[in-house]
Amino acid sequence: MKKTWPARLPRAWILLLLMSIFMALPTAGCGAVLPLPGSVPLSSSGEGVAQEESFFTPEKIKQRIVEIEKTIETLQSSQPLLTSEQVGLTEGEINSRLKGLESLIALYQRYLSVAERAKKTQSDFEKQKAESQKDIAALVPDNPPYSLSFYENYRGRLETLSQEIDTVTYAIRLSESAIVSLKEKIRQNEQHLAMLKEEQTPSKFSEWVQQEVELETEKNRLSLAFREKNVEESRLRFDMLEMERKNVTEGMKWIAQHLQYDEADLKRQVSLIKERERQLQEQAETLRQESEKAREEFMNAQARAESASDAENLSLYRAQQSEKETWYVYYQAAMDQAEQAQVWAEETREIWETRYSLLEKKLPTAELIKRRTETEMRKKDLDNVLLGLQKMQVSLQSRLLTLDSSMASESESSPLYRVLRQESEGLKKQIELNGQYMTSLLSISMLNTRLLEELESLLSSVTITEKVSVASLERLRAFLNFQLWSGDGFSVSVKKLILAVIIVLLGFIASRKATKGVKQYLLRRFEMDPTAAMAIQKGLFAILVFICILAALDMVNIPLTAFAFLGGALALGVGIGAQNIFSNLISGLILFFSKPFRVHDIVEIEDIVGTVEEIESRSTRIRTFDNVDVLVPNRYFLENRIVNWTRTDQVIRGKVKVGVAYGSPAREVERLLLVAASSHKDILTMPEPYVIFNDFGSSSLDFDLYFWVDMRKASRFVAQSDLRYKIIELFEERNITIAFPQLDIHFDKDVSHNMAIVNHPQGKEASRE
Structure with a gap:
């Protein structure tokens, strides 16, 4: 039976009441608090920036936090009504709004924290600036003269400051990059808001979306202000560190001018090093015993694995063998490193004694040159060892990851898991040991670097005449007369060999010029074929060089029999x-x-x-x-x-093919392709990129984008990949579709079939009668 109008009245009134509540809630509980009070859209003008800064005061921020907290309470109390089926909002959307507001509060609190930190840093900067005006002698805590250990402490402080400055500089670069990204996001948010406000028939859902965009805009603006304040504080810290580094550098110069030989300081350093040597010796002896024990356990595990006949336990035996081998390698490496550390301790003692000898001005110039050469070689060896340790560290880390993966597939109660865990502990100990070893290596390398700097400083003040005299003519003569090899009635010395090489080189140069002249004469006088002239030139050049070699050997009295061994080697090579x-x-x-x-x-x-x-x-x-x-x-x-590819020059042409759907604006496609090419930093502007409308394809309009890349500075393949990303981005912004293969099927009208017409997403009809 059909219901009358009064019977349907209560349900309509209920629906109307719920809609009225929903219309009131976004305005009173949500929408009124989402826009940023007193804020203006970001602008490049000074007035807009000033208004932005005027809002981010502690009082207004605290007031804003209170408003957001009230909004959260209103949303939580109104959540059952907002999530009703009539309104159309889901519980997830409400929770997302709540989380966004909570994160906004946290961001405001972070901004207050960084603002307070920037204020304190500004105060510290002013104090430090006032302190730096003092005389440099007043900045050094002690009075001269100074010991070498005191000077070392200042050098360590300078290195620490340099590392801190590098860290702050990197943080500033990251923040500046984030600021650029945030400004772009804010611009996109404002465009989105403008589009939502221009809708002719706004709905309650669109109002909710608009509030979401406004909330996101406020978060981005606040994030931008936070980043800018963070950059401001970091730059203050950078200036403070630079000022401190300048003071420490000046202090080091002051200390270096007042360094003095300190017997007590030298004895103290030598005593500490000797104590370290004694500890290392005891440690090496203990590790030697542990290494022997680990070796026996490894050999026993290896024997069990080789003689095991039970296939079920074979994997366990092999895991035990690998675990014992890991610990054996660890103890062996620890023992070797402890012994090497003793050698480095001895080198450290020698370095300290040498540096104090430099203070006493006791070393002659010849000894300074010798020490410099030795220090350079030692530092080079240390760098090579450090490189090997770094490679070993990477290998150990890779092994540990593989082992952890194997452990994850085993039950914690299984025997195999316990064995793998023991092996994992051994690898971790090796990694830790390797790290400690690298630290010690860096320490001794740093000492060698400082000694080398001091030697170079002293040698720079030595006159050229003195350096030449130090280069001992006797040693030079001994070197030149050094006998390389000898035979029946002849001897080959370094001097003879050098003279022969010089004669050969001069003959080589003269032969090249002479044969080049002969070639030009043949081409000009007889109009000979260039290829034939080149062949004559090469043949004549080879003959002249051979004659020069024979003449050089004869002039320095080196017989051909001195190179008889070369004939044997040549005969062997020919035979093989x-x-x-x-x-x-x-x-x-x-x-x-x-x-x-x-x-x-x-x-x-x-x-x-x-x-x-x-x-x-x-x-x-x-x-x-x-x-x-x-x-x-x-x-x-x-x-x-x-x-x-690069025979004539390093500029290579690249090509990117793209096909767009029929109906796309061809000239706009051409313009966008050129925009993508011109925006890439590695693509040359001369020659200019250009676009070719290649063909009317079966499913697309085919375009080719041609560009040039300098292979010395960039890669053509990387540039092509970047262009494809950029083209997709530009086409999506202009609603231009990149086509894909399509096929139109035509059916005969006389053939009757049951068919279904399906519209393609591109808008083309998939089938026709």
Whole structure:
């Protein structure tokens, strides 16, 4: 039976009442508190920035926090009504709004904290600035003269300050990058708000969305103010650290001018080093015993694993073997490092004694030069050891990750898990030991660096005449007369060899110029073919060089029998593989003289693309873009087709293909492609990028974007990838669709089939009758 109008009246009134509540809540409980009080859209003008700064005061921020807390309470109390089916909001949307408001409160509190910190830093900066006006002698706590240990403390402080300055500089760069991103987000938020406000028929849901955007805008503005305040505080800290570093540097100069030999300080340093040596010796002895014990356990575990016949327990035995081996390696490395640390302790003692000798001015110039050479070699060796330790640390970390993955797949109560855990502990101990070893290595390297600086400082004041006299003519003569090898009635010394090399080099230069003149004469006088003239030039050049070599050996009285061993080696090489060797040697000579490619050229050989790193006599080394070295025999270049990308210059053209849907504005597509190319920092402006409307494709309008890249500064493949990202971004902003393959199917009208017409998302009809 049909219901009458009065029977439906209560339900309509209930619905009307709920809608009235919903209309009132966003205004009184949500919408009124979302806009930022007193704020203005971010602007590049000074007035807009001043108004932004005027809002972020402690009083207004605290007031704003109270308003947000009231909004949260209103939302929580009104949540059952807002999440009713009639209103259309979900509980997740309400919770998201609550979380956003809570995060906004936290952000305001963070801003108050950084503002207070910036205020305190400003006060500290003013105090430090006033202190820095004092005389430099007043900034150094003690009175001269100073010991070397006191000077070392100042140097350590200077290094710490330099590290802190680098950290603050990096933080400022990150914050400045975030500021640029936040300004762009605020601009996008304001555009979104303007679009929402221009809607002709706003709904309650659109009002809710508008409030969400307003909340996001307020958070971004506050984040921007927080970042700017943080940058302000960081710059103050940077200025303070720079000021302190300047003071410490001046203090170091003052201390260096008043350094004095201190016997007590030297004895104290030597005593500490000797005590360290004694402790290291005891530690090495203990580790030697532990190493022997770990070795026995490892050998026993290895024997059990090799003799195990039970396949079920074989994995456990092997895990035990690996675990024992890990601990054995740890103790062995610890013992070796303890013994090496004793050597470094001895070097440390020698460095301190040398540095104090420099203060006494007791070392002659010859000894200074010798110590400098020794220090440079020692520092180089330490750097090589440090590099090896870093590689070992990476390997240990990789092993630990693999082991942790294996542990994750085992039950904690299984025997295998316990064995893996013990091995993991051993690897962690190795990593810790390696880190301590690197720290000690860096310490001794730093001492060597400081000694080297002091030696260089002293040697810089030595006159050139004195340096030449120190270079001991007797030692030079002894070196030149050093006998390299001798035979029946002859001897080859360094002096003879150097003289022979000089004669050969001069003959080489003269032969090259002479043969070049002969080539030009043949081309000009007889109009000879350039290839034939080049062949004559090379042959004549080889003959003249050979004659120069024989003349040089005769002039310095070095017989050919002195190089008899070379004949034996050559005969052996010919017997093993004369054909390939001579083929590659001759090909190498041809490549060297004809120069179809040079070092650092980018070449393509079949499926290999890389950079020529080195052209040797037998092969050419090419490094691919995967950082893999490929050795290619020289004769391969003469027998196959080679593509040289950079033979004439390093500028390479790249191409990006793109197809857009039919109906897209072609000229706009062309403009956007050129915008993408011009916005890329690695794409050259000369020659200019250009766009070719390539073809009317079966499913798209095909365009080709051509551009040029300097391979010395950028990669063509990276530039192509960046352009594709940028093109997608620009096309999405302009609602231009990148097409994909489509197919239209036509059915004969006479054929009757049951069909379903499906509209493609592109708007094209998928099928037609």
